[in-house]
Structure formats: structure tokens, C-alpha cells
Amino acid sequence: MWKRTMARQVLLFVYLLSLTSVRGQVSYSIPEEMPKGSLVGNIAQDLGLDFKRLKSGKARIYTGDSAEYISLDKERGVILIKERIDREALCGQTTPCALHFQVILENPMEFYSVTIEVTDINDNTPSFEKEEIRLKISESTITGVKFTLEPAVDLDVGINGIKSYTLLPTNHFILRYKHQPGGGHNVEMVLQKPLDREKEEYMSLMLTAVDGGDPQLVGNIKIHITVLDANDNAPVFHQSVYKANIRENVAKGFVVTTVSAVDSDEGSNSIIDYSIQNIQDNVRQVFEMNGDSGQVAVIGDIDYEKTRNYEIRVKASDRGGLTDSCKIIIDVIDENDNIPSISIMSKTSVIAEDSEPETVVTMINVQDPDSGENGKVKCFLSENIPFRLKSTTNNFFSLVTDSDLDREKDSGYNISVMCSDEGSPSLSSSVTLSLQISDVNDNAPVFERSSYEASLPENNTPGLSIFTVKARDADWNQNARVSYILQDSSVNGISVSSYVSVSADTGVIHAVRSFDYEQIKDFQFRVIAQDAGSPPLSSNVSVKILIQDQNDNSPQVLYPVQTGGSVVAEMVPRSAEVGYLVTKVVAVDVDSGQNAWLSYKLQKATDRALFEVGLQNGEIRTVRQVTDKDAVKQKLTVVVEDNGQPSRSATVNINVAVADSFPEVLSEYTDFTHEKDYNDNLTFYLVLALAVVSFLFIVSIIAILSVKCYRWRRERMFYKSGANLPVIPYYPPLYADVGGTGTLQHVYNYEVCRTTDSRKSDLKYARPSSESIISLDTSGTQTLTYAQREKVNGDISHDQVRVFL
Numbered sequence: 001m002w003k004r005t006m007a008r009q010v011l012l013f014v015y016l017l018s019l020t021s022v023r024g025q026v027s028y029s030i031p032e033e034m035p036k037g038s039l040v041g042n043i044a045q046d047l048g049l050d051f052k053r054l055k056s057g058k059a060r061i062y063t064g065d066s067a068e069y070i071s072l073d074k075e076r077g078v079i080l081i082k083e084r085i086d087r088e089a090l091c092g093q094t095t096p097c098a099l100h101f102q103v104i105l106e107n108p109m110e111f112y113s114v115t116i117e118v119t120d121i122n123d124n125t126p127s128f129e130k131e132e133i134r135l136k137i138s139e140s141t142i143t144g145v146k147f148t149l150e151p152a153v154d155l156d157v158g159i160n161g162i163k164s165y166t167l168l169p170t171n172h173f174i175l176r177y178k179h180q181p182g183g184g185h186n187v188e189m190v191l192q193k194p195l196d197r198e199k200e201e202y203m204s205l206m207l208t209a210v211d212g213g214d215p216q217l218v219g220n221i222k223i224h225i226t227v228l229d230a231n232d233n234a235p236v237f238h239q240s241v242y243k244a245n246i247r248e249n250v251a252k253g254f255v256v257t258t259v260s261a262v263d264s265d266e267g268s269n270s271i272i273d274y275s276i277q278n279i280q281d282n283v284r285q286v287f288e289m290n291g292d293s294g295q296v297a298v299i300g301d302i303d304y305e306k307t308r309n310y311e312i313r314v315k316a317s318d319r320g321g322l323t324d325s326c327k328i329i330i331d332v333i334d335e336n337d338n339i340p341s342i343s344i345m346s347k348t349s350v351i352a353e354d355s356e357p358e359t360v361v362t363m364i365n366v367q368d369p370d371s372g373e374n375g376k377v378k379c380f381l382s383e384n385i386p387f388r389l390k391s392t393t394n395n396f397f398s399l400v401t402d403s404d405l406d407r408e409k410d411s412g413y414n415i416s417v418m419c420s421d422e423g424s425p426s427l428s429s430s431v432t433l434s435l436q437i438s439d440v441n442d443n444a445p446v447f448e449r450s451s452y453e454a455s456l457p458e459n460n461t462p463g464l465s466i467f468t469v470k471a472r473d474a475d476w477n478q479n480a481r482v483s484y485i486l487q488d489s490s491v492n493g494i495s496v497s498s499y500v501s502v503s504a505d506t507g508v509i510h511a512v513r514s515f516d517y518e519q520i521k522d523f524q525f526r527v528i529a530q531d532a533g534s535p536p537l538s539s540n541v542s543v544k545i546l547i548q549d550q551n552d553n554s555p556q557v558l559y560p561v562q563t564g565g566s567v568v569a570e571m572v573p574r575s576a577e578v579g580y581l582v583t584k585v586v587a588v589d590v591d592s593g594q595n596a597w598l599s600y601k602l603q604k605a606t607d608r609a610l611f612e613v614g615l616q617n618g619e620i621r622t623v624r625q626v627t628d629k630d631a632v633k634q635k636l637t638v639v640v641e642d643n644g645q646p647s648r649s650a651t652v653n654i655n656v657a658v659a660d661s662f663p664e665v666l667s668e669y670t671d672f673t674h675e676k677d678y679n680d681n682l683t684f685y686l687v688l689a690l691a692v693v694s695f696l697f698i699v700s701i702i703a704i705l706s707v708k709c710y711r712w713r714r715e716r717m718f719y720k721s722g723a724n725l726p727v728i729p730y731y732p733p734l735y736a737d738v739g740g741t742g743t744l745q746h747v748y749n750y751e752v753c754r755t756t757d758s759r760k761s762d763l764k765y766a767r768p769s770s771e772s773i774i775s776l777d778t779s780g781t782q783t784l785t786y787a788q789r790e791k792v793n794g795d796i797s798h799d800q801v802r803v804f805l
């Protein structure tokens with residue numbers, strides 16, 4: 001703009017020269033930016049013009065089209081600043097910068113050229129086009145790299161233009177600038193020290209441009225540098241070793257621990273991936289690493305008994321492949337998850353009942369894989385059994401007997417062993433041992449009764465079983481098999497084995513022979529019961545056998561004695577009173593009891609009206625007055641019966657002579673004896689008598705010898721058993737047997753004896769048929785019977801009148 005204006009001024013100047021006369025030329029120099037009205041120059045004086053001319057010539061300034069910076073004061077003849085002049089606006093960078101105008105006068109027309117040079121003053125500060133500069137520089141940039149900066153602009157020229165630059169701070173960068181040949185500058189910033197984003201991510205620098213004016217003016221621009229990340233940092237774990245505890249049997253998914261690493265880099269360079277490095281062990285089967293979060297979770301079974309700790313090696317890597325590693329040490333905490341296991345190392349299933357206390361029955365080993373309290377095991381036995389557990393060494397137990405065993409009480413035991421650990425809650429297990437107690441022959445057979453007594457009727461068949469003894473043995477099997485043995489002893493000098501035998505297996509006692517009550521009434525022996533143990537045990541029992549009487553003996557008439565040839569007659573005087581005791585039949589029965597209870601009856605009589613027989617006592621008495629009509633010879637037959645079943649009897653013939661004198665009797669009896677036979681062949685009788693006498697003589701000799709021999713033997717046989725043989729005078733065998741069992745025996749003994757003494761003592765004693773007799777004192781009875789025995793002898797020998805013919 002101003003250039004075009006210039007061109008016009010020059011053209012105008014040429015034009016004017018051609019038209020008018022150019023009278024002179026003047027130049028001034030003023031600084032720019034002078035205030036309005038400031039004096040530029042005294043033109044009147046400088047052109048040599050007076051004020052009148054100026055007025056008359058209507059002097060004026062001609063600038064052409066250009067702006068009117070200048071005004072002319074005609075009064076004073078000076079040029080003044082009309083508008084402020086900005087050199088930079090007027091000329092830009094062109095130097096020198098001048099204003100050209102003309103002062104034109106009329107009348108005559110003349111003009112004068114005036115040039116005003118405008119000089120620069122430092123009125124512009126250096127300035128940058130932008131407010132700030134933003135740069136992004138990678139931290140990995142090497143030193144020496146240049147960064148071109150936009151230069152500053154200063155409208156002033158010359159010395160007032162830009163003189164230098166500064167860059168602050170200078171930690172990383174230095175500034176280089178140089179003037180370019182065409183004007184302007186080349187400003188560069190050079191990296192001198194490597195950047196580290198991790199230390200300083202943002203930087204702010206100040207670039208300052210300084211001009212050369214006075215005073216100096218400066219312009220600033222801020223340079224914002226963002227340091228771009230490079231993957232120059234490896235991840236770093238917070239801890240090199242992580243420790244964690246987990247309980248065994250923890251649920252899958254349980255997070256054990258979390259590792260974390262940091263990477264100082266940024267963005268993708270700081271993304272860390274975690275992984276487990278273990279290769280050889282089973283860690284990867286048990287633990288899983290979350291690659292993003294670093295959480296270590298359980299995925300397998302944690303068993304303290306298998307693995308007590310784990311060491312996990314963990315790697316952290318960033319995307320750029322930089323890594324770090326750490327260790328996780330995991331200790332497994334024991335849980336009481338194992339029950340004690342009981343194993344039987346050796347065992348006896350049978351033990352003898354005589355085993356000593358402390359005998360080892362079973363050895364037990366108990367294992368609990370848990371640790372600490374969880375693995376401490378105690379064992380117990382079921383109560384109230386004669387066993388106890390002995391702890392030998394750690395976890396080994398022996399089951400021993402605690403006291404004496406008795407198979408007969410308990411033949412076996414189920415021993416329950418319970419073992420429990422001391423964990424909380426405690427776990428336990430148990431095992432049952434069955435133990436048999438084997439038998440030892442420690443029990444002797446025991447008879448069912450302390451003694452046995454049995455009775456047996458006499459005249460038994462040999463081999464008859466009498467009764468059975470029985471013994472029991474508490475032992476078992478062989479030890480309880482009882483056999484019965486007859487203990488050898490002698491009864492009446494004869495071995496008991498010839499009386500009885502015992503069946504070894506059954507204990508049945510058999511009679512070996514037929515017994516005769518009249519010979520043996522009872523006997524005792526012992527039976528031994530012996531078991532089959534080794535050694536055998538035995539016990540014995542006393543057995544008493546009582547022989548029961550049977551009515552196997554007929555009554556024996558002792559008096560009157562029955563003779564073969566001679567006739568004995570009892571004499572009854574004709575003067576005899578009623579009730580005269582003719583004689584007394586004395587009979588005995590060797591049986592006892594009822595079997596020996598005798599009764600007397602008159603069976604036949606010459607005159608039944610004359611005599612009677614005492615039923616009980618056998619006394620023959622007259623029942624009426626004897627008369628002369630009664631025959632001298634009277635014959636009575638008395639039958640003696642015992643009371644046995646069936647009863648046995650004997651008869652006795654009694655001759656009674658009813659006469660006052662002996663000759664009468666004699667004559668009668670002679671007749672009585674011989675009257676029928678007298679006339680028979682006497683010779684025949686004499687020969688017969690001689691033969692009979694000879695025969696009888698020989699028989700007698702033999703008989704006497706036999707009897708002698710027999711008696712001698714019997715005495716030897718029964719020397720202990722007392723007088724059992726009936727002797728005369730006879731008293732009944734059981735008479736002295738005050739300890740006898742049957743009450744009847746006493747009664748009958750008494751009765752028999754009384755009959756001998758009845759004449760005097762008929763009414764002395766009550767008839768012995770009632771219980772009053774049974775209650776008799778035995779010692780009294782004995783005394784009594786002895787007294788009576790004396791009398792038997794006396795009475796018969798003294799009081800009886802006997803006739804022997």
C-alpha cells in the first residue's frame with residue numbers, strides 16, 4: 001500500500017518538476033511515534049521563505065494519496081506531526097524509511113520537496129506466532145537429536161530487532177540458534193540428557209527472545225514437552241517372597257494370596273501378566289494363577305499328609321517381555337481329617353484260662369497321619385474285662401491279661417479297642433477282637449449230692465441196677481468227661497467190688513450179688529468221679545446201700561423142742577385152774593419188722609374147748625376146768641405165722657398129759673406109743689432099727705464134721721458184724737439195732753421178749769401197737785430188753801415142767 005503511494009509521490013514529483021519550477025529541497029529526520037503537534041522542522045527558515053510569502057502563496061502540503069502525517073503551520077512556518085507515524089506501518093522492514101511530500105506555493109507557483117526520514121525506535125517486542133509449543137518426545141530419544149523451534153518476530157529493525165534467545169531450564173535441552181542469510185533465525189533445541197518418563201513425564205521450558213533495543217524487550221513462549229513412554233522398565237514385585245498358610249482340604253477356588261508387581265512404564269508397557277513357573281512338581285495341578293490379577297487360587301486337593309508346603313515361583317512379565325519373579329511359600333495347616341487306623345500286628349485267638357496275668361494277647365499298631373494333637377492317639381478297652389492295654393513304644397500297644405481268667409465264667413471275650421486322637425473334634429476308630437478262653441482242667445467233678453443212700457430189697461437178682469450217682473464237671477470236653485470208679489474197700493472182710501459195681505460211664509450202681517438182709521443190712525462204699533483231664537481231677541462220695549428185709553424166713557419154733565423119736569409132754573394137773581399156763585410156744589423169725597411179727601394159733605387140738613393159744617405170746621392156757629373125763633393125752637398143733645406178705649408159718653405139735661401123777665402119764669403114754677405097733681413083726685423092726693442106727697451114726701459123724709467146719713468159716717466171715725446167727729437163747733437180730741430205721745423193729749423186738757415173761761409181766765406194758773411205742777427212748781429200750789433177756793433164760797429153765805419120755 002505504502003509502496004504504491006510512494007510510486008505516486010515520485011510520479012507526482014516528476015510531473016510537478018515539469019510544470020513548475022523546483023526551487024529547493026529540504027530533509028528532516030525524526031523518530032517514529034512522535035506525538036501529534038510535535039515540531040518536525042522550521043521549513044520557512046530552512047527554505048528561506050518569509051511568513052508573508054507563505055501566507056500569500058497559500059502554502060500547502062501535497063502528499064498525494066498518502067496519509068497526512070504532517071501538517072504545515074503557516075503562521076509559524078514550521079512542519080508539525082499531524083498523525084502519529086509508525087515506522088513499521090509506514091515502511092515495514094525497509095530502511096531507511098522516509099516521508100516525501102511537497103510544499104506548494106501559489107502566486108507564483110513553486111514547490112519545494114521535503115523529505116522526512118523516520119527513524120526506528122524500539123517500540124516492538126519480540127513475539128511468537130503461537131502462544132505455546134507442545135512437543136511429544138519419546139523417552140527413548142537419544143541425545144543430540146534436534147527439535148526446530150519457531151523463531152520469534154520483532155517488527156523493529158536494526159538493532160531493535162531480535163538479538164538472542166534463551167531456553168530455560170537447561171536440564172535436558174540446550175538451545176542453538178543462528179541468523180539465516182535471508183533474515184530471520186533458525187532456532188533449535190538439542191537433547192543433551194536422556195529423558196525418563198518415569199521420573200519426569202511432563203516438562204515445561206521457556207524460550208525467550210531478546211531484542212537489541214534499549215531498553216531491551218523480550219518475548220516468551222512456553223514449550224510443553226510430554227515425555228512419551230518407552231518400555232524401559234521391567235515389572236517389579238512388591239515382595240520377593242510371599243508367605244501364606246492354608247488349611248488342608250480347603251475348598252477349590254479358595255484364594256491363597258495375591259501377588260502384585262508394578263511396572264513404571266505406562267500404557268501397554270505397564271500391563272503385567274502373571275504366571276506360575278514351576279515345572280517339575282505338582283504345583284500347577286494344585287494352584288492356578290490369575291494372570292491378570294495375580295490371585296493364586298486352589299484348584300486341586302490340599303492334603304497335609306502328602307505335601308506340607310509348596311513353593312510357587314511366579315513370573316510377572318509386561319507386554320514388552322520384561323519380567324520379574326518372586327516366590328510364594330505356602331504352608332499347609334493340618335486338619336484332623338484322618339481317623340486313627342488300627343492294625344493288628346499279631347494276635348492270639350485262643351488263650352488258656354490258666355494264663356498268667358500280663359500275658360500278651362494281641363499287638364496293635366495305631367497310626368494317625370495327622371500331626372500334632374490331631375495325630376496323638378489314645379486307646380481304650382471296653383470296661384469290666386480282665387484285660388488292659390499296655391503302651392509299649394510310640395503307637396504300639398499290647399493287649400495283656402490283667403487278672404486271672406476263668407473259662408467257666410466267661411468262655412470268650414469280644415474285646416473292643418477304641419482309639420481316638422486328640423484333635424478337635426476328635427476322630428476315633430475301633431476294632432473288636434474276639435478271644436476264646438481254652439479250657440484247663442481246673443475243676444474237679446462234683447457229685448450232685450454230698451452223700452447217697454439207697455435201699456434195695458434183699459434177694460435181688462444179681463446185676464440189678466440200684467441207682468445212679470451223677471457228678472458234673474464245669475470244665476469242657478475231655479476235662480469234663482466224668483468216669484465213675486468204685487473205690488476199693490472191704491465190707492465184712494470182702495472187697496466191696498463183689499457187692500456192687502459202678503458203670504464207669506453212666507454212674508449206675510449195680511448189685512453184683514443177691515443180698516440177704518439176714519446177713520448184711522447195709523454197707524457203705526465210696527465212688528470216685530474222675531475227669532479225663534491231664535492230670536485228671538477227682539472227687540468221691542459216700543454211698544450207703546440199705547438192704548430191705550423180705551419175708552424169706554419162716555418162723556422157727558424154739559420151744560417146745562421138736563424131737564424125732566421121744567415124746568415130750570407138758571403135764572397139766574387135773575386140779576389146774578382155768579387159765580393155767582400149760583406151756584409157751586417160743587418162736588422166732590429171723591426176718592425183721594412185719595416179717596418177724598409172729599402170731600400163734602391153735603390149728604388142731606384133741607379137745608378144742610380145753611386149750612387156747614395166746615395170739616401174740618404163744619402161751620397155751622386152759623380155758624376151762626379140767627375134768628376127769630378129759631383124756632390124759634391131749635395133742636395140740638399150734639401154727640406160728642409171721643405177718644409178712646405172703647406170710648410164712650411153722651407148726652409145732654405139743655403133747656399135753658392131763659394127769660395128777662407121773663405113772664398115770666407113763667402108763668398112758670406107753671400105751672399111747674406102742675398100742676398099735678406092738679404086735680407087728682418085731683424082727684423086722686429090729687433089723688431096720690439096727691440099719692437105721694448104723695446109718696444115722698455115719699450121718700451124724702459127717703454132719704458134726706460139716707457143722708463144725710461151717711461154723712468155723714462163718715465165724716471168720718462175720719467176726720465184725722456181731723452175732724447174727726440165731727442162738728439159743730435167741731433174741732431177735734435187730735434187737736440191739738437201736739439206730740435202725742424202722743420203728744416196727746423196736747416194737748417187735750420188744751414183743752418177742754415180752755412173751756417170755758408174760759406170766760409176771762402181762763399187764764406191765766401196754767400192748768405195743770400204737771405210736772407210743774415208736775416214741776420210746778432207744779436207750780431205755782435197750783436197758784429194758786437186756787433185763788428181759790435175762791428173764792427169758794430164767795423163766796423157761798425154772799418154771800416149766802417138762803416131761804421127757
Ligand SMILES: *[C@@H]1O[C@H](CO)[C@@H](O)[C@H](O)[C@H]1NC(C)=O
Pocket residue numbers: 411412413414434
Ligand atoms: C462276640 O461277638 C460275636 C459276634 O457278634 C457273638 O456271636 C459272640 O457271642 C460274642 N461273644 C461274647 C463273649 O460276647
Ligand SMILES: *[C@@H]1O[C@H](CO)[C@@H](O)[C@H](O)[C@H]1NC(C)=O
Pocket residue numbers: 487528538539540541
Ligand atoms: C475222698 O474225698 C476226701 C475229701 O472229700 C479226700 O480227703 C479223700 O482223699 C478222697 N479219697 C480218694 C480216694 O480220692
